[in-house]
Amino acid sequence: MDAERLQFHEMGLDDRLLKAVADLGWSQPTLIQEKAIPLALEGKDLLARARTGSGKTAAYAVPVIQRILASKQSVREQDVRALILVPTKELGQQVQTMIRQLTAYCSRDVRVADITGKADLSAQRPILMEKPDVVVGTPSRVLAHLNAQNLALHSSLETLVVDEADLLFSFGFEADLKNLLCHLPKIYQSFLMSATLTEDVQALKELLLHNPVILKLQGSQLPDSSQLQQYSIKCEEEDKFLLVYTLLKLRLVQGKTLVFVGAVERCYRLKLFLEQFGIPACVLNSELPIQSRCHIITQFNQGFYDYIIATDEQSLADPTAAPQATAGKGKKKKKGTERGGRTKDKEYGVSRGVDFQNVANVINFDFPTAVESYIHRVGRTARADNPGTALSFISHTELGLLSEVEEALTGDNADSVLKPYEFKMEEIEGFRYRCRDAMRSVTKQAVREARLKEIKQELLNSEKLKTYFEDNPRDLQLLRHDKDLHPAVVKPHLRNVPDYLVPETLRGALNPLSNRRRKKRKEKPKPDGVVKSKFKNIQGKNPLKSFRYSGVRNRKGKAGHS
Numbered sequence: 001m002d003a004e005r006l007q008f009h010e011m012g013l014d015d016r017l018l019k020a021v022a023d024l025g026w027s028q029p030t031l032i033q034e035k036a037i038p039l040a041l042e043g044k045d046l047l048a049r050a051r052t053g054s055g056k057t058a059a060y061a062v063p064v065i066q067r068i069l070a071s072k073q074s075v076r077e078q079d080v081r082a083l084i085l086v087p088t089k090e091l092g093q094q095v096q097t098m099i100r101q102l103t104a105y106c107s108r109d110v111r112v113a114d115i116t117g118k119a120d121l122s123a124q125r126p127i128l129m130e131k132p133d134v135v136v137g138t139p140s141r142v143l144a145h146l147n148a149q150n151l152a153l154h155s156s157l158e159t160l161v162v163d164e165a166d167l168l169f170s171f172g173f174e175a176d177l178k179n180l181l182c183h184l185p186k187i188y189q190s191f192l193m194s195a196t197l198t199e200d201v202q203a204l205k206e207l208l209l210h211n212p213v214i215l216k217l218q219g220s221q222l223p224d225s226s227q228l229q230q231y232s233i234k235c236e237e238e239d240k241f242l243l244v245y246t247l248l249k250l251r252l253v254q255g256k257t258l259v260f261v262g263a264v265e266r267c268y269r270l271k272l273f274l275e276q277f278g279i280p281a282c283v284l285n286s287e288l289p290i291q292s293r294c295h296i297i298t299q300f301n302q303g304f305y306d307y308i309i310a311t312d313e314q315s316l317a318d319p320t321a322a323p324q325a326t327a328g329k330g331k332k333k334k335k336g337t338e339r340g341g342r343t344k345d346k347e348y349g350v351s352r353g354v355d356f357q358n359v360a361n362v363i364n365f366d367f368p369t370a371v372e373s374y375i376h377r378v379g380r381t382a383r384a385d386n387p388g389t390a391l392s393f394i395s396h397t398e399l400g401l402l403s404e405v406e407e408a409l410t411g412d413n414a415d416s417v418l419k420p421y422e423f424k425m426e427e428i429e430g431f432r433y434r435c436r437d438a439m440r441s442v443t444k445q446a447v448r449e450a451r452l453k454e455i456k457q458e459l460l461n462s463e464k465l466k467t468y469f470e471d472n473p474r475d476l477q478l479l480r481h482d483k484d485l486h487p488a489v490v491k492p493h494l495r496n497v498p499d500y501l502v503p504e505t506l507r508g509a510l511n512p513l514s515n516r517r518r519k520k521r522k523e524k525p526k527p528d529g530v531v532k533s534k535f536k537n538i539q540g541k542n543p544l545k546s547f548r549y550s551g552v553r554n555r556k557g558k559a560g561h562s
């Protein structure tokens with residue numbers, strides 16, 4: 001604990017709030033919380049820029065709740081007192097969950113409603129008619145309710161929060177946001193929270209804040225190398241598959257891992273490839289229904305899955321993503337339509353603001369197309385005080401983007417932030433044949449079918465999630481999202497790795513679990529998402545952090561790990 005740091009109990013917070021904070025296991029505020037909460041409680045408008053994963057949500061949620069609890073002591077009338085604007089549905093749900101956790105001991109006094117969901121306006125009307133103290137929504141959703149007179153804010157609103165402010169404009173909410181402001185009272189307190197201070201955020205600042213205190217914390221946008229280790233490795237298309245197979249199958253990457261790809265189609269390509277080796281993974285992208293997306297994230301956080309293959313669709317290189325991207329430029333369009341009539345959800349955001357918990361590694365299978373996107377993706381690991389690693393595969397076409405990221409992250413520092421991931425590709429040549437064998441089954445047709453199958457399946461799941469599971473919550477745990485999508489092409493011989501193929505230096509790393517035992521284990525959630533393997537016992541640490549598989553020679557003169 002940092003003795004210098006102002007503690008939660010020294011901030012004059014309500015006891016019920018302090019008790020909830022203690023239940024969350026937070027021994028002290030994060031830096032942004034320490035600075036922002038007292039200023040917010042003084043009534044100041046705030047513009048807070050702090051890096052991803054630094055605890056911005058509670059930095060505004062705690063003062064919002066405190067203010068409501070304080071005002072309830074004198075005014076008993078129920079009204080909407082706080083509005084929290086978020087760019088995505090995922091974030092909306094997450095903010096609601098955080099507020100519910102923080103109000104666990106005062107849930108009657110502080111009611112929160114997340115209206116980001118897809119339900120009809122009329123279905124959400126009754127919720128708003130009850131005048132929850134805190135409303136969480138995207139600007140377009142909130143505006144629609146204001147226009148439909150399901151919600152009135154002009155006399156009651158005390159606090160406005162704009163979370164992930166840098167993303168609101170890029171998600172196309174500029175016009176909605178401006179229209180929404182006409183419905184707000186003259187005086188209210190505002191907080192603008194952002195991971196980056198873009199020109200858009202500056203513009204929002206002028207629009208929303210009055211004499212704000214500007215908190216710019218932590219110069220770097222990502223944690224330093226003592227907490228987050230970043231690597232890059234140059235490899236072309238086929239090698240990307242070969243390398244990811246080796247890393248996952250030999251458990252060279254341990255713990256929960258998010259693999260980012262550049263297009264929805266590539267989610268399925270990679271999933272189909274991996275499933276042939278008995279490596280299960282969930283797919284996460286904007287085509288899936290919101291209920292499924294949130295359930296996948298919840299289960300991942302609970303340790304059900306080790307791997308998620310996700311797209312980061314505000315920066316897709318996929319040409320089919322174009323409609324979505326242009327929808328982000330202020331058009332009224334809610335959804336982009338892909339070729340083949342598939343719809344994408346504009347309010348989808350996986351790499352932005354979503355609190356994946358205890359993610360040990362982020363792998364950029366395809367490099368992001370913008371610096372911001374790199375920061376948000378990599379920010380899914382090393383959150384709060386946890387350690388993490390990020391590994392980026394770089395093809396020759398992506399070298400320019402790598403330099404941009406390097407430049408943005410390195411700043412004045414002469415040392416490169418992304419260290420080379422030294423891996424002797426020639427040592428795993430023996431695996432190339434089986435990878436090609438697996439790739440042959442991953443045809444365009446197979447990918448298309450898998451994609452359709454998954455959407456159909458998830459639409460069914462989503463219906464169940466909406467209705468059935470409310471009555472049968474225990475069955476919810478049994479609903480899995482990482483099942484094989486194309487069992488017909490799975491070749492059983494690929495599931496096991498014959499010893500002779502494993503480079504001598506990596507033999508200890510192979511996970512000894514048989515398929516049968518693996519199946520048995522799959523039923524149970526893993527407690528913290530970190531899979532124990534023989535390798536871990538041998539090395540005692542995450543190999544992605546310490547791995548050197550290069551020309552470095554050990555004392556016996558063999559290439560090996562250091």
Ligand SMILES: Nc1ncnc2c1ncn2[C@@H]1O[C@H](COP(=O)(O)OP(=O)(O)OP(=O)(O)O)[C@@H](O)[C@H]1O
Nearest residue numbers: 026028029030052053054055056057058353355384
């Ligand atoms: N005081 C604290 N002590 C320990 N953990 C905390 C504390 N405050 C927040 N956390 C945890 O840190 C994680 C990151 O918090 P949060 O999602 O609010 O970050 P963020 O700054 O909003 O990140 P992003 O910009 O990526 O959304 C969460 O899991 C949260 O529960």
